Amino acid sequence: MNTFGRKFRVSIFGESHGELIGVVLDGVPAGLELSEQDFEQDLLRRKSGAKGTTPRVEDDKPQIVSGVFEGHTTGAPLTIVFKNKNTKSSDYELFAAMPRPGHADLTAALKWDDCQDPRGSGHFSGRLTLPVVAAGVVAKKVLQDATMLDDTPFSGVEAQIVEMGDLDEAMREGDSVGALVECTVPDIDPGYGEPFWDSVESLIAHAVFAIPGVRGIEFGDGFDAAKMRGSEHNDPIGPDGRPLKNGAGGVNGGITNGAPIQFRVAFKPTSSIRKAQQTFNFATGEMDTLQVPGRHDVCFALRAPVVVEAMTAIVLADLVLVK
Numbered sequence: 001m002n003t004f005g006r007k008f009r010v011s012i013f014g015e016s017h018g019e020l021i022g023v024v025l026d027g028v029p030a031g032l033e034l035s036e037q038d039f040e041q042d043l044l045r046r047k048s049g050a051k052g053t054t055p056r057v058e059d060d061k062p063q064i065v066s067g068v069f070e071g072h073t074t075g076a077p078l079t080i081v082f083k084n085k086n087t088k089s090s091d092y093e094l095f096a097a098m099p100r101p102g103h104a105d106l107t108a109a110l111k112w113d114d115c116q117d118p119r120g121s122g123h124f125s126g127r128l129t130l131p132v133v134a135a136g137v138v139a140k141k142v143l144q145d146a147t148m149l150d151d152t153p154f155s156g157v158e159a160q161i162v163e164m165g166d167l168d169e170a171m172r173e174g175d176s177v178g179a180l181v182e183c184t185v186p187d188i189d190p191g192y193g194e195p196f197w198d199s200v201e202s203l204i205a206h207a208v209f210a211i212p213g214v215r216g217i218e219f220g221d222g223f224d225a226a227k228m229r230g231s232e233h234n235d236p237i238g239p240d241g242r243p244l245k246n247g248a249g250g251v252n253g254g255i256t257n258g259a260p261i262q263f264r265v266a267f268k269p270t271s272s273i274r275k276a277q278q279t280f281n282f283a284t285g286e287m288d289t290l291q292v293p294g295r296h297d298v299c300f301a302l303r304a305p306v307v308v309e310a311m312t313a314i315v316l317a318d319l320v321l322v323k
Contacts, residue, residue, distance in 0.1 A: 004207060007321040008142060010135045010314055014081075016120030016127040017089050022081035023131035025138055027321060028067065030075030032141050036062050039080075039137050045306040046133050052167045052298040058086050062134055080134045084127070089119040091294035097283035098290050102271030126212050126300055129307045136310020139317035146320040147189075157312045159183040159305035162264070171298050174274030178215075178267045179301035183308045185250070185261040185316065190242070192256045192319045199254025200261065203319070207311040208265055213300060216266035220249025235259070265308055267301035 003011040007027045014021030039062045048054045060082060067078030095118060099105035104124040108116040116122055140156060147154035165177030193200035205217050225233050225247065235243035235257075242258035250261035272292045281288035297303070 005318040008318040015117045015122040016125035020081045025078040028078045032073040046303045054295045054297045056295045133310045136313045139313035142317040155187045157309040159308040176270035177299045178269045181265045190258040193254045195254045200251045203315045215268045219263045221247040272296040
């Protein structure tokens with residue numbers, strides 16, 4: 001559904017071309033300092049307009065409408081909204097007859113009997129990662145506050161692109177490329193997470209796979225571990241009880257082991273491309289040529305690292321508050 005978390009609960013709402021989109025956060029501790037300016041840095045990292053990203057540029061100005069009084073969280077549900085202003089819904093009329101390959105146009109129509117909002121991909125749009133980033137800003141504050149109480153350091157969550165296809169070539173050909181994003185939580189105490197269903201990897205993977213366009217995730221040695229021997233993959237334990245290397249990506253048995261949490265996320269190429277594709281036309285009943293109009297990222301993963309950080313912070317904030 002549209003809600004994630006147990007103690008720190010995140011609910012997103014809205015559609016890409018609707019009046020607004022937003023997020024409701026329940027379980028935010030009272031007393032955290034919070035203002036609309038606190039969101040600026042992370043929202044700018046997600047913003048479009050740079051080379052390879054969509055020409056659709058919104059001001060992305062957050063409006064806190066509940067849960068904050070005189071600069072501090074109140075403990076009541078915290079609601080943040082963003083207005084949609086720069087929309088061109090006519091670009092999406094074609095897709096009723098010719099659903100885009102790789103998109104949710106067809107699956108959404110089948111699931112909801114054509115009642116879905118198709119404009120700008122509706123609720124399936126990458127636009128919905130904007131309130132996720134806003135939730136991540138609050139989650140990072142929750143983590144900083146909780147770790148300060150425990151007198152333990154928390155230096156944040158860091159994500160960056162470590163591999164990407166040839167962006168210039170894809171732009172020339174009207175095509176798109178994907179990318180690999182690596183995320184690290186440098187300072188995290190041991191003991192967070194539960195075995196099996198609520199393992200740290202399970203929860204992070206659950207949240208990260210909610211990001212549109214994610215195709216894979218691996219922790220530590222990841223898929224390379226399948227080609228290793230135990231003597232190569234195992235992490236020896238040092239005198240302080242923490243691993244001397246990090247083949248496990250900071251997690252053993254679903255529980256943080258004191259090493260940095262480290263994982264990589266594979267993002268697919270953007271599905272909406274100018275390059276001609278053959279696909280079925282439901283209006284004519286025949287295969288047809290589709291050239292997608294509109295404004296789309298050549299590589300939407302360029303704006304994804306801060307989204308991955310946000311999802312990770314959301315998971316960790318929930319674990320910290322539940323523990």
